[in-house]
Amino acid sequence: MSTAAKHLSFVFACWKMNLAGAMEFRMSFWLQVVTMMVNNAVWIFFWGVYFNRFPLVNGWQMQDVMMMWAVSAAGFGFSAVLFGNAYSLANIVATGQLDTYLAQPKPVLLHVLVSRMSVSAIGDILFGLILFVLFGDLSWLGIVKFAVALCLATMIFTYFTVLTQSLAFYIGNAEGLGHQFFITFLTFATYPTDIFRGIGRMVLFTVIPAGFISYLPLGLLREMQTPFLLATVVAVTVLAVCATWSFSRGLKRYGSGNMMTVRM
Amino acid sequence: MRARDEEHKRRQDGSNGPIMAGLEAASVNERTGRSASHTPWQDGERRGVSSLAVKLAKYTAVGGITVRNHVAYIYDFLLRSLFLLVILYVFLQLWTVTFEGEGTSRIAGYRFDQIIWYLIFAEAIIMASPRLSLKVEEEVKKGDIGYQLTRPMSYLLFHYSAYMGEAAVRLVVNLAVGGALGLFVFGVPDWGFGWVGYLVMAAGAFTVNFLITMMIALCSFWIEETWGIEFVYNKLLFTVGGMMLPLETFPETLQKVCAWLPFQTVVYFPSKMAVQFDALLIGKFFVIQWIWIALLSLLLALLYRKGVKKLNVNGG
Numbered sequence: 001m002s003t004a005a006k007h008l009s010f011v012f013a014c015w016k017m018n019l020a021g022a023m024e025f026r027m028s029f030w031l032q033v034v035t036m037m038v039n040n041a042v043w044i045f046f047w048g049v050y051f052n053r054f055p056l057v058n059g060w061q062m063q064d065v066m067m068m069w070a071v072s073a074a075g076f077g078f079s080a081v082l083f084g085n086a087y088s089l090a091n092i093v094a095t096g097q098l099d100t101y102l103a104q105p106k107p108v109l110l111h112v113l114v115s116r117m118s119v120s121a122i123g124d125i126l127f128g129l130i131l132f133v134l135f136g137d138l139s140w141l142g143i144v145k146f147a148v149a150l151c152l153a154t155m156i157f158t159y160f161t162v163l164t165q166s167l168a169f170y171i172g173n174a175e176g177l178g179h180q181f182f183i184t185f186l187t188f189a190t191y192p193t194d195i196f197r198g199i200g201r202m203v204l205f206t207v208i209p210a211g212f213i214s215y216l217p218l219g220l221l222r223e224m225q226t227p228f229l230l231a232t233v234v235a236v237t238v239l240a241v242c243a244t245w246s247f248s249r250g251l252k253r254y255g256s257g258n259m260m261t262v263r264m
Numbered sequence: 265m266r267a268r269d270e271e272h273k274r275r276q277d278g279s280n281g282p283i284m285a286g287l288e289a290a291s292v293n294e295r296t297g298r299s300a301s302h303t304p305w306q307d308g309e310r311r312g313v314s315s316l317a318v319k320l321a322k323y324t325a326v327g328g329i330t331v332r333n334h335v336a337y338i339y340d341f342l343l344r345s346l347f348l349l350v351i352l353y354v355f356l357q358l359w360t361v362t363f364e365g366e367g368t369s370r371i372a373g374y375r376f377d378q379i380i381w382y383l384i385f386a387e388a389i390i391m392a393s394p395r396l397s398l399k400v401e402e403e404v405k406k407g408d409i410g411y412q413l414t415r416p417m418s419y420l421l422f423h424y425s426a427y428m429g430e431a432a433v434r435l436v437v438n439l440a441v442g443g444a445l446g447l448f449v450f451g452v453p454d455w456g457f458g459w460v461g462y463l464v465m466a467a468g469a470f471t472v473n474f475l476i477t478m479m480i481a482l483c484s485f486w487i488e489e490t491w492g493i494e495f496v497y498n499k500l501l502f503t504v505g506g507m508m509l510p511l512e513t514f515p516e517t518l519q520k521v522c523a524w525l526p527f528q529t530v531v532y533f534p535s536k537m538a539v540q541f542d543a544l545l546i547g548k549f550f551v552i553q554w555i556w557i558a559l560l561s562l563l564l565a566l567l568y569r570k571g572v573k574k575l576n577v578n579g580g
Contacts, residue, residue: 035492042499046508053372053513058361176343184350195357 010106011114015082018117029119036123040073043190044131058194060218065192066135067217070146072189074128075153075213080121083113083158089165090178099256109162109247137221145224149216152232153189156213159239160185162247169250181208189213209235322417323425330429341437348387348438352445355383372512377450378539379510384442385462385535386507390498392434393473394427397494400481409575420568424474431470453539461537461546468553469530473501475560476526482564485571500525506532526560529553 022029044066051062080087092098092112101111132146164181167174188210196204196211204211212232219228334341363369363376374382400423403409412419446453480493502508504518505527511519522528533549 031489031492035495038496038499042502042508045503049509049514049518052515054362054365056365057358058365180347183347187350187354191354191358195354195361197357200353200357 007107007110011110014111014114015117018084018114022117022119022122029122032120033123033126036120037127040069040124040127043069057192060192060194063135064217064222066131067221068192068214069190070128070131070136071149071153071216071221072128072186072213073124073131074150076157076186076189077121077124077126077128078150078154079157079161080118081125082117082154084116084118084121085112085114086158086161086165087118087182088116089162090168090174093166093168093250093254094173094175096256098251098254108251109244113158113162142221145221149220152236153213153216155236156209156239157185159236159243160209162243163239166243166246166250169247169253184208185210193218205231205235209239212236319421323421326417326422326425327429327432330426331433334430334433338433338437341434342441345391345438345441348391348441349445351387352380352384352442356380356445356449372510374510374512374539377453380449381446381453381539382510382535384439384446385538386531388435388438388442389466389469389531389534390501390507391438392431393470393477394430394434395494396423396427396474396477397481397484397490399423400478401484401490404484404575413572413575420478420564423478424471427474428470435466455539456541457543458538458541461541462534464546465534465537465549465553468550468557469534471557472526472553472560473530475557475564479560479564479567482567482571485574500527501531504528505530506535510536526556529556 047062047065047069050057051065055061057065085092089112098108098112101108101115104111128150136142136146161178161182165174165178167177171177185208188204188208191214193201193204193211193215201211204214212235215228216232219225219232359376359379363371369375371379400409403412409419412422415422476497477494480490480497483490483493504522504525506522511522511528511532514522522532529549529552533553537546537549
């Protein structure tokens with residue numbers, strides 16, 4: 001078996017175990033899933049009331065905003081379900097829990113990321129899929145475009161989070177800062193890109209690249225805008241390189257916390 | 265430093281350590297050398313002051329100590345409330361575009377600056393509300409409630425005083441951060457008695473919020489986890505409470521439904537009174553708010569009485 005195939009098989013095994021672990025507590029599992037869906041539904045209420053009174057916001061219609069929520073929610077959901085530890089990386093580094101992963105013959109970053117699953121994020125995935133069924137284009141092309149949008153959104157969420165959480169290697173306890181970055185990113189990813197202008201809009205496509213997610217409903221789902229798609233692919237690549245480099249470089253600075261942990 | 269350590273411990277275990285420690289510490293005043301028996305309320309009792317005044321002093325002391333504990337972490341609150349700026353920036357952009365699209369100076373009776381200030385006040389209240397259910401749930405689960413019940417003060421009033429103290433500190437910080445943005449964008453506002461209206465309504469708003477949250481928290485006498493119910497309640501405040509949009513922007517039928525619910529008294533009433541003060545309307549709001557406070561207090565008292573009878577703490 002090739003190395004890539006071995007890694008893939010390992011990743012699938014981790015995901016399977018994560019899901020099995022989460023399903024052990026069925027009641028808690030469904031409670032978290034439903035709660036997250038209720039949380040997201042609040043924004044549907046907001047936009048429903050908004051579009052009931054103002055049918056258009058800078059060229060965005062209700063359907064576009066719903067698809068933006070579908071892509072953002074499900075994109076984040078897939079990121080937190082498949083690579084759940086990305087969102088706790090700063091804590092893992094600061095508390096010395098990385099030792100466990102360093103001692104094992106697997107790629108450290110990949111191993112850390114797939115070792116945890118956010119149960120509540122399954123609610124985000126379901127929510128995104130329901131929105132797509134209700135408001136999306138259910139043709140074969142529409143489904144393929146939505147799947148591509150989800151892949152791009154998942155990668156942007158994951159790599160951006162790894163990049164910001166890796167700050168823990170350089171500045172110590174970066175948990176709070178990483179969380180601030182994350183909620184800011186999430187907030188910007190769930191509002192129509194076209195309400196932002198000037199510096200705000202520039203920030204959305206550079207420092208906090210949430211614009212690449214929030215513009216997907218217009219730039220990919222409504223009509224294929226090649227320049228935007230190319231820019232998004234470049235952005236994903238740059239984020240991936242920066243996140244991996246930042247983690248690898250940080251790993252060289254990492255000092256063990258001398259902490260005894262057992263992974264169950 | 266001790267207050268910091270105690271607070272840190274409290275954050276970890278969700279108990280009211282620093283408040284009780286503070287009350288105990290307050291009873292041994294180092295400067296005057298008074299002993300533990302010289303607490304203000306006990307002094308009052310000796311002097312024959314009415315028992316109501318003594319009780320008031322006791323719970324005011326709880327609130328005061330909570331304020332002191334939280335003031336020690338003012339920079340932490342400031343950092344956390346920076347997210348308020350992000351949210352307000354986004355709403356500022358959204359409403360700019362909306363007003364431009366509508367081409368009118370008023371939407372649902374609000375000017376652009378009024379709607380943004382409304383959101384600043386609404387967000388400030390929501391973000392200032394302490395997470396009570398987690399605290400009470402932990403007390404019930406760990407059995408700490410057993411110690412609380414033996415103390416010479418009402419469990420509910422003790423939490424109410426602590427809740428209001430914490431909310432006051434958080435509200436000041438949120439208003440400072442949100443207000444700075446408002447002042448930067450719109451300059452000094454002219455609301456007349458708006459500030460008075462906001463403060464009067466905010467006191468009632470936090471009281472209603474406490475009563476409902478405490479009822480949810482006390483459900484931990486019967487169910488394992490209450491965070492799910494509190495989560496849904498908070499979402500109701502966001503939506504039908506008027507945090508995201510003033511109620512006037514809702515469809516008429518929904519407005520009529522909201523008028524019969526207590527959630528508007530927590531967010532909409534204070535925020536509306538701040539930006540559009542009306543002497544007649546504040547009277548109406550005040551009466552509605554206090555009718556809800558009376559009703560919810562009664563319900564809470566009943567729930568508490570029933571829950572405490574069910575309580576069974578083992579060990580200690």
